[in-house]
Amino acid sequence: MQNDAGEFVDLYVPRKCSRHPHPSNRITGAKFIQMNISEVDKVTGRVNGQFKT
Template sequence: MENDHGELVDLYVPRKCAATGRLIEAKDHASVQIAIADVDENGKMIPGQTTNLPIAGFIRHQGESDDSLNRITQELGHSLRLARKQFLSMPGAGFHF
């Protein structure tokens, strides 16, 4: 709902699961929203531009969230595997113990 100034005033804005298209309920505390940074042709992050992918809790419970994210990002033109490979090839990237 919007007020007279065109500002959104709802307390809860429903989200749709990116994997199934179903609405994510307000009580679904297992759901997550993952922000993937948009990159330019050189592979550098574009500041302030992200793609948000909400994933419902029942998808995570089934263990299908990683497959769903790979499928969705490939449909959107991103490639998580390529980004992961580029990140790990950077000096100083990865885990340090």
């Protein structure tokens, strides 16, 4: 994906563990992911607001 500046960026943002009662600052690994794939207009090449999961 590209941001407004034209740089390629990742959408995944790692989350820190916050389990009760002892939160830690360790980053938790992904167990399951869900991806939404945007549909692109074939003529303009722009995202049309629809997606597939």
